[in-house]
Amino acid sequence: MAQLDNVTPLFKDLAKIEHDQNVACHDCSLYRLCLPLGLHNNDLVKLDTIIKRSNSYQRNQSLFTADKNFISIYVVRSGSFKTTIAASDGREQITGFYFPGEFIGLDAIHQKAYESTAEALESSTVCELPFEQMQEIGKEMPQLQIQMLTRLSKELASDKGLMLLLGKKTADEKLASFLLSLSKRFHARGFSAVDFHLSMSRSDIANHLGLAVETVSRLFSRFQEEQLIRISGKEISLLDMEKLEVLCGE
Amino acid sequence: MAQLDNVTPLFKDLAKIEHDQNVACHDCSLYRLCLPLGLHNNDLVKLDTIIKRSNSYQRNQSLFTADKNFISIYVVRSGSFKTTIAASDGREQITGFYFPGEFIGLDAIHQKAYESTAEALESSTVCELPFEQMQEIGKEMPQLQIQMLTRLSKELASDKGLMLLLGKKTADEKLASFLLSLSKRFHARGFSAVDFHLSMSRSDIANHLGLAVETVSRLFSRFQEEQLIRISGKEISLLDMEKLEVLCGE
């Protein structure tokens, strides 16, 4: 079984992971990051039977939209997604970007309907976990329940961090924080922490951070002048992690 | 058993609810809003045995602080609390206000330590739910597990809403949204949706909404001139719910 923590693949693009569409959890390279961690073998087999793996999405295609009935939670398998909520007048806030092993749709459990929209940023695949069935098999798998709670809690904590970012940080700090968050997540997936590919547009980044596109563009340029990063289109290298860490202020 | 949904107590101050410190879940006036909803009677009794009800907190006293080991989740019983996260340089963001029946500490599950600080806004009491024991009895109570997931999911959804507020709304919209959120929560607890008491300071409100205190003060004054509200110190009346609803843009 691949232990991604210890390897750095040559490709930087998460969409390029060639997943056998039907590889079971215990053979999946995301095993260490995903839900099944800590489950015993026969529990894993049972979990495998309810997971749907058929789904594949193109850039801009949506996984679900607001007000659609909540049926499943999704785990990103390859590629990436963004989730968005909308105000009545059409203004939108991107509430998160999601990479392989991360869960989408957890905020929909409580009222049986999605409140946000999830959209692929590139060609992507997901594992679909039908929630009712999860609860059913969860009755005999306390470890699975704990995993779910842990996941929810983790997203909650990261959202609180985002509230600090949106409410209190300057534009520079916002962008630095964002880049380091990506860096850490890529690193945890076995990719380079310093060279990576931005699958989202400048305007998605701006929206997510509560900034204007122009500001993000200017900041990328300035960070480059200041030797903090090197950026060319969607390819970015973080040149000075220490300064970036200081800048983001945590 | 009190069905708070149908009554409007004369007092407006949540701290003034006179709770018998030791009343069991099935006799608690918060029953319909709280965790036990949907549990069978003997499950409820079992839950009761692990809940600690001794705790009482004064204004400014903290329930827990960041980096303290995570042991329990807390449910507000009377009064109110705020939670805060801090950046390295001391800047703080108030991530939420919590009223009777609401859960505090859910974001700490995933890494066994609190990441934020929780502090009483007035004399308050809580029920303490030791997490390990909850998980233990949860093994035989699927309904309890679902309740927990639902709670987490609900907070997640409301945090996404807060991200929209912080990232995209104007100062007016922020304040209107905040007032309506309080209104709905008080109403759900059997209190007036239009007359209530603000247990938090202007600067807490400002901090939470990503504004300066002065801006909040000015907005309160202007909203009053425009006949949207009447405010005097910490007592507020919402005079024009329709306009406030429109203003908040959802």
Added chain:
DNA sequence: CGCTTTTATTGACCTAGATCATGGTCAGAA
């Protein structure tokens, strides 16, 4: 109760970042 500290209000001024405007670049379609 008066004294001190904290909290709230209001005005004058300023700035970070938004908005507007223009031109450049790149990818896909014909």
Added chain:
DNA sequence: TTCTGACCATGATCTAGGTCAATAAAAGCG
């Protein structure tokens, strides 16, 4: 290969809301 539309960069200008300052009103407290 040119065309088209989305995306990106950068300069000029503007403004919502922050900061600073002074005062007033509450809230603790000996």
